[in-house]
Amino acid sequence: GDDWIRIGAIKILSDGSMGSGTAAFFDPYTDDPTTSGLLLYPEDELNRLIDEADAAGFQLAVHAIGDRANALVLNAFEKAAAARERPDRRFRIEHAQVVRREDLPRFAKTRVVASIQPSHCIDDMRWAPRRIGAARCRLAYNFRSFLDAGAPVAFGTDWYVEPLDPRIGLYAAVTRETLAGGPSGGFFPEERISLEDAIDLYTRGSAYAEFADAVKGT
Numbered sequence: 001g002d003d004w005i006r007i008g009a010i011k012i013l014s015d016g017s018m019g020s021g022t023a024a025f026f027d028p029y030t031d032d033p034t035t036s037g038l039l040l041y042p043e044d045e046l047n048r049l050i051d052e053a054d055a056a057g058f059q060l061a062v063h064a065i066g067d068r069a070n071a072l073v074l075n076a077f078e079k080a081a082a083a084r085e086r087p088d089r090r091f092r093i094e095h096a097q098v099v100r101r102e103d104l105p106r107f108a109k110t111r112v113v114a115s116i117q118p119s120h121c122i123d124d125m126r127w128a129p130r131r132i133g134a135a136r137c138r139l140a141y142n143f144r145s146f147l148d149a150g151a152p153v154a155f156g157t158d159w160y161v162e163p164l165d166p167r168i169g170l171y172a173a174v175t176r177e178t179l180a181g182g183p184s185g186g187f188f189p190e191e192r193i194s195l196e197d198a199i200d201l202y203t204r205g206s207a208y209a210e211f212a213d214a215v216k217g218t
Helices: 043-055 067-083 101-109 119-124 128-137 143-148 166-175 195-209
Strands: 010-013 060-064 092-095 113-116 153-155
Touching (some): 043 060, 060 067, 067 092, 067 101, 153 195
Parallel strands (some): 010 060, 060 092, 092 113
């Protein structure tokens, strides 16, 4: 590749979305106990796809929203990393929306980039407590916890699912309030981050996530 065109990451979708009830969780949905979401690949096939792409030298960016999907993708990344030496993989999990506390350190250990779109937080918080309950919402959109765990983090917009304007994402990361304001103090305000950190994750963090940190981001 060159400045005009290059091969980026291979993207794999491991589960669906929380809004549609197809993000894969360990426990059933609060508003629909008959389902815990959908894995788009059986675990052994997900492991095979990730291992084969890694063996071929590709970067991987895997969509995972529910806590089960995130855990299974981390498992697959760890297996691929143990299978062969590569100096700089920069595995990515796209969204990383609901992640168990015990899985946070695994991002740092295997240097998995949490590729997060903050605007999802202030959009989804209108209905997420009904869908997955307050306890799991406490594990969702955890910007501060990822940083405290030492994980590499990249921010983006997820356009065109969310607006392209990065200022909305910066606002979401710093305030965790709707664009109209509220809830007062923010949705789980302990997960707010500073404006300086948010800008850093949108620029330096995102450049690192796509192996472009030598040419942009700072």
